[in-house]
Amino acid sequence: MTRQDPESFGSRGGASAAIPAGLPRLPGLDHTLRVLKTGYPFIGQTCDTLGVDGFRARLMLREAFCLRGPEAAALLYGRSGVIRPMRNKHGVRHLEGEAHRRRKALFIRLVMDPARVEDLTRRFEDAWMRGLTPDREITVLDHANTALTRAVCGWAGLDLPDRDIARMTHILFRMSDRSGHFGRGTLATFVQRRQLERQLRVALRNAQGDTPLAILARELPPETAAVELLNILRPVVAIGRYIAFAAKALHEHPMWCDLFRSGNEDYIADFCEEVRRTAPFVPFTAAIATEELVWQGAIIPKGSWLLLDLFGTNRDARHFPMPDRFRPERMLDWKAQDDCFIPQGAGKVERSHRCPGEMATLALMTSAVRMLCCRMEYTLPPQDLSVALNRVPAQPASGVRIRVQRTSRATICGSSA
Ligand code: HEM
Structure with missing residues (x-):
């Protein structure tokens, strides 16, 4: 990749003297359509073409600084002023400073407590196995979404009858599925979200004991508690998409499935981390500068x-050699909390907006991969596993359909089966 002296950025892309020296500006009035057409690779491809790590574009008629790499991650996740x-x-x-730190500590207590994550994972495994019948075809994405909904609602202390699980799954999944879209469907999701928040407020009023529901009810005003509860339920269900990507990766790289099936689980977490690095999920995060900032010499x-x-950033060849290759041997680990491997945000979780759900995400993905490899046998019928990179959030087109042949309550790993 060719690199450019940051001081000379302003001379590229037609920046005028009135604009502070800095990053190149894409020619043209507005680039929103280009972003929608290109999708996930928009910033990375443009950076590669210009030989820079940042440029200016106009999105929805608003000037936006599009940045990539660890230094940019540190700017959005490591300092005040955004x-x-x-x-x-x-x-x-949407909190900052002390208010954010206090609220974040509550999230960390709820979703980064190893015992609570283990409880969530156990519930997920029960729900996953319970929904499987031999000789039937399932779609991994749908199956995972339902099992995750059942697990996280029970875990949180929300007592949902079976008949309400399908509706809840649909609403929670739609919330993240519509996140990259505008239109009639978005309005319907907005209305459903408000209805769900009302339903959660009722559940919060009656919550007891040590469940996340009861803790949120004790520590936050009702409206805030409902929003934050949804900020746990919705992303847990979104992990279904990572699980579908993991099933696709197991199919495309069968040596890993064979390895796990042989009883060697040493690399399961590394496998899942590589799925998180390569799977297109959140394309970018957005922030607003509340003061003048200097980044790589640019104002x-x-x-x-x-x-x-x-x-x-997760596919930058300077940090991930041969970035398009699926290589669990990279041994990535969310615990490193670095600014290069950032599928769920950057910075230090307790001091920045980095996602507090990485521990749970990894635990649930690992558990799904273990069940796919070691507690069931299945085949994949012909299907379209392609991933459209201009659909946000992306997913394998078919959702990964599998025909389940055999299931087992105990592990079949290491056996001759
Ligand atoms: C599907 C997997 C997930 C992805 C791709 C994901 C992605 C992200 C990203 C990119 C951010 C940073 C947003 C920003 O900087 O503005 C974030 C923040 C957040 N995530 Fe996740 N997340 C996932 C799972 C989870 C889970 C399982 C939970 C809870 C159990 C969770 C709860 C949160 C919360 C509360 C924040 C806001 C943190 C803050 O502002 O300090 N996420 N997530």
């Missing part, structure tokens, strides 16, 4: 929009 755009005033994502004026390319 805030998240407001979408819901009650959620942790970013106060009020500017900043977009950090998560997808491109």
Whole structure:
């Protein structure tokens, strides 16, 4: 990749003298359509073409600084002077400073406690196995979504009758599925979200004991508690997409499935981390500069929009040699909390907006891979496993359909089966 002296960025792409020296600006009035057409690779491809790690574009007629790499991650996740755009005033994502640290500590207590994560995983395994019948075809994405919904609702202390699980799964999945879209479907999801928040407020009023529901009810005002509960339920169900990508990776790289099936589980976590690195999920995160910032010698004026390319940073050849190769041998680990491997945000989890759900995500993915390899046998019928990179969030087109042949309550790993 060719690199360019940051001081000379302003001379590329037609930046005028009135604009502070800095990053190249893409020619043209607005680039929103280009982003929609290109999808996930937009920032990375443009950076590669320009030989830079940042450029300016106009998105929805607003100037946006599009950045990638660990230095950019440190800018969005490591310092003051940036805030998240407001979408819901009650959620942790829109707090800053001391208020954010306090609320984040509550999340860490709830979703990064090893015993609670283990409980969630056990519930997920029960729900996954319970929904399997030999000689039937299932779609991994749908199956995972239902099992995750059942598990996380029970874990949180939400007592849902069986008949309500399908509806809850649908609503929670739609919330993340619509996150990259606008239109009639978005409005319907918005209405369902409000209805669900009302339903959760009722459940919060009656919550007892030491469940996440009861803890949120004790520590937060009702409206805020409902929003934060949803900030746990919704992303847990979104992990179904990673599980579908993991099933696709097992199919495309059968040596890993064979290895796990032989009883060697040493690399299961590494396998899942590599799925998180390569699977297109959150394309970028957005922030707004609340003061003038300097990045790689370039001035970013106060009020500017900043977009950090998560997808491109995870595929940057300077940090991940042969980035398009699926290589669990990289031995990535969310616990390193670095600014290069950032599928769920960067920085230190307790001090930044980094996702507190990485531990649970890894635990649930690992458990799904273990069940796919060691507690069931299946075949894949012909299907379309391609991934459209201009659909956000992306997924394997078929959702990964499998025909289950045999299931086992105990592990079949290491056996001759
Ligand atoms: C499907 C897997 C997941 C993905 C791809 C994901 C992605 C992300 C990303 C990129 C951020 C940073 C947002 C920003 O910087 O503005 C984030 C934040 C957050 N995530 Fe996740 N997440 C996942 C799973 C989870 C889980 C399982 C939970 C909870 C159990 C969770 C709860 C949160 C919360 C509460 C925040 C806001 C943190 C803050 O603002 O300090 N996420 N997530």
